[in-house]
Amino acid sequence: MKIDLSGKKALVTGSTEGIGYAIAQGLAGAGAEVIVNGRKEDKTTKAVEKLNAQFPDATIHGVAADLGTAEGCEKVIKAVPHVDVLVNNVGIFGPQDFFETPDSDWQKFMDVNVMSGVRLSRAYLPGMEKQGWGRVLFLSSESALNIPSDMIHYGVTKTAYLSLSRGLAKRMAGTGVTVNAILPGPTLSEGGEAMLADEVKKTGKKVEDVASDFVMAARPSSIIQRAATVEEVANMVVYVASPLASATTGAALRVDGGVVDTIA
Template identity: 65%
Template sequence: MRIDLSGKTALITGSTAGIGFAIAQGLAAAGASVVINGRTEARVSDAVQRLREVNPDATINGVAADLSKADGCAALLRQVPATDILVNNLGIFKAQDFFDTPDEEWQRFFEVNVLSGVRVSRAYVPHMLEKNWGRVVFLSSESGINIPEDMIHYGFTKSANLSVSRGLAKRLAGTGVTVNAVLPGPTLSDGVMDLLRPGADKQGVPIEQAGNAFVKAKRPTSIIQRVATPDEVANMVVYVCSPQASATTGAALRVEGGIVDTLT
């Protein structure tokens, strides 16, 4: 299968590192003109430069905007008024006990992980409908189905991503615009590596080994018994954004190594 996204523009939120950057790289390699997004000019400029080095023939642009705020979304829309592909990747995570998580933290996670995707989807999908072609992808998580006891506030937002994705897909029934959710499991992103590094250094083992040990201890139902790579998640997203995925919509597509022990 050869995925060709030439002539398409793809916007990936929260894409200066980790899974988001891998998605941007995959879409650029497929021929799409890519827009990188992050909160600061420095991180965006660095990500744009790194992506251009890997894909020298691709059209790569960047927009610094905090999409957890309405004015940040408005700033993004002014610079990128339309896109064919929207990947709602922006998200944060943090382990914290339910009884130690204040209202402000619940609100922060909701603004970043849920409302950012709602805002930009509301802004960009009408243009897709005018062209009768578009792809919207929400990055959820296996934690949206298998709620972690030490990150209930995070799992809640990832469940919300699934609800918004499915509902929006139904709202766009009969059109050429598809909406799907992709559910990674533990993935060796920059943020996860930062969490694993102290323990890995203390034990004198590679981060990958520490990640695999985490999966076996904390996600024992994993079938692959290891952390995934950002590229493995990105591959699913690139496919969902392709013309070949035209009959895939309203789906929750799992790239979590079989952690969720269910047939569907």
């Protein structure tokens, strides 16, 4: 099985580091033209440079924009009027007690984690439908199903992506355009490493071992009993973005290491 995305243009939001960067890497490696996005110009440029160094024959661009605003989304849409693959990856998270989370924080999470995907999908899906082929993917989370009590606002936004992806899959029925959600579990990204840095320093353990300890303490239902790598999540995204996944749509595809305790 060979994944070939030659001739396809892919936009990956929030892709200057972490899972988003790994997805951009995977798509470029499969031959796609890739548009990288980040909020800051310097980080976006640096990510593009790194990808160009790794894939000198690839076509890679960057568009810096804050997708938590309508203006930022419009900036990306104007810079890149059409894509074949849209990966709605950008997102924010952070623990905060429900009773200490003001309206402004709820609105910020909704704007970044939900409305960015709404706005970009609304802009790009008609072009995909017109050409008879396209892929839209939403990076949800196992937290969409296992709502974390210390991040209820975050969980709500990730559950919203499940509704959005399923509804859009139905809306695009019969068009050749598929829409799916990806649900990562605990993943060892740059952000995860930063969160565990103090424990790594205190214990002297490798970051992977500290991450495994965290997973088993915070997500004891994990079957792999470790954090996933960003590449493992990206591999699922690249496959679902490819022509090989043409019969997969409206799905919530888990890359959660078995954290969600269900057989469905």
